Amino acid sequence: MTETDGERSVFTLTFDAGRAGPLAALDTRLLQDSPVAVNARVVLVLTFGALPAVLMDGIVTTVALTPGDRPGQATLTATGEDLSLLLDREERDVEHVGLDDPVQVLAVLAPYAARGLVPLVVPPPSADPPLPIERVPTQHDTDLGHLTMLAERHGYVAYVIPGPVPATSTFYWGPPVRVGVPQRAVSVDLGPETNVTAPPQFRIDALAPVTVEGMVQDPLTGRAVPVRSGPSLRPPLAARPLSVEYAAELRRRRLRQSGTGIVGAFARAQGQAERSGDAVVADGELDGARYGGVLRPRGLVGLRGAGWSHDGLWYVREVEHELSTGGYRQRFSLAREGHGSTVPVVPV
Structure with missing residues (x-):
């Protein structure tokens, strides 16, 4: 699994998909009833001692089966990306009338709260509210592309932080955390x-x-x-x-x-x-x-x-x-x- 502040975080899971027993006579069971399917939501939790840490909260995008060179051997590989993928599915043309950059971010993220994505927005040090009679901010990109563009204007970053509990994540829009x-x-x-x-x-x-x-x-x-x-x-x-x-x-x-x-x-x-x-x-x-x-x-x-x-x-x-x-x-x-x-x- 790779986490970065500049791109979407990704993960790869590799499973033993060897066929054995009467239930796998026709096909490997991981292709028949596996919960790790395309578009499935996956949460990876790593525990050190008694403290669990959510490593990834993401969506499976690719599933690949590799048959083995001997009977009963095969591997199933599931690859996915973090929840920011949800914001990158549809390009939209939207006018954000009278909304400054941080308010635009909150407005764009509001519909994703139902999927467990909570916004964390840090206002930039300088504000330049757009007067509707002078200019109207517009969006001609996916929600993620628009939020990333707004972040770059201020030297900010925009990414998803998994956790702190399973099935919830935080979308951070603000300066790189250096304190x-x-x-x-x-x-x-x-x-x-x-x-x-x-x-x-x-x-x-x-x-x-x-x-x-x-x-x-x-x-x-x-x-x-x-x-x-x-x-x-x-x-x-x-x-x-x-x-x-x-x-x-x-x-x-x-x-x-x-x-x-x-x-x-x-x-x-x-x-x-x-x-x-x-x-x-x-x-x-x-x-x-x-x-x-x-x-x-x-x-x-x-x-x-x-x-x-x-x-x-x-x-x-x-x-x-x-x-x-x-x-x-x-x-x-x-x-x-x-x-x-x-x-x-x-x-x-």
């Missing part, structure tokens, strides 16, 4: 306390940070006003951001937005710059048993043992969970804006 209590620490090169299966790889993407600038016409005065993104407004995770260290070499992008006011233009320029700010990435793999928990994306995690440049707090961008008999591995991708820890101690 709060970090998850259990990822430990590197610390002897018996090491919980990674191999040292993580740290890489720098010098092309990631950008500045955004352009011109926008004031709808009231008709004058052209220069627009430029400023320093990041996100809580810092690194002591030495690359966007500051290499400010002269940053890529510059033009703001190509029309039909909005000055406030909206500045918000979109800042949002585009914020989305590109994480220039340092760490990729690795955890031993689930030694880690003793479930690493979740879209939040913070501490990393220790890799040296001052890479120790500290990181944003968890993606986690791939692989569960098998007797084993649990978690491949992760972490990101932040630069080098150096901002905290003296990483919580264990």
Whole structure:
């Protein structure tokens, strides 16, 4: 199962579908009466000790049968996606008269409450309510496509969080979660306390940070006003951001937005710059048993043992969970804006 903050989370389940006994004389039983069928809703729960965690709440999209090369052997593979699939089935043309972006999000998500999808919307720092006599926000996409487009305007993310109890999920629309209590620490090169299966790889993407600038016409005065993104407004995770260290070499992008006011233009320029700010990435793999928990994306995690440049707090961008008999591995991708820890101690 793969969870990410940029795309829909997906899962794959593999079952033994071997034919045995008189009831399977004509066909494998998993194709006759299996609850894991196309369009079925599947909830995956993982329990560590006495604490259950909902790993996935999703919809099966593909079922594949692979016959074995010996009698009685076969496998059935079910692949699916999280509940945001429900929002991506129908393209619609809708006018959201007088609704600002966060209110549009609530209006779009309201019909999905009956399916156990609860909205969690964080208003952006700047508001630009549309006056009906000036402009009318319109939707020409699926509900998910529209919500994602609105999120990108502000440097926000839009995704489904499974749980906290089975058959319920939360649709989060807001900034990447870079505050709060970090998850259990990822430990590197610390002897018996090491919980990674191999040292993580740290890489720098010098092309990631950008500045955004352009011109926008004031709808009231008709004058052209220069627009430029400023320093990041996100809580810092690194002591030495690359966007500051290499400010002269940053890529510059033009703001190509029309039909909005000055406030909206500045918000979109800042949002585009914020989305590109994480220039340092760490990729690795955890031993689930030694880690003793479930690493979740879209939040913070501490990393220790890799040296001052890479120790500290990181944003968890993606986690791939692989569960098998007797084993649990978690491949992760972490990101932040630069080098150096901002905290003296990483919580264990």
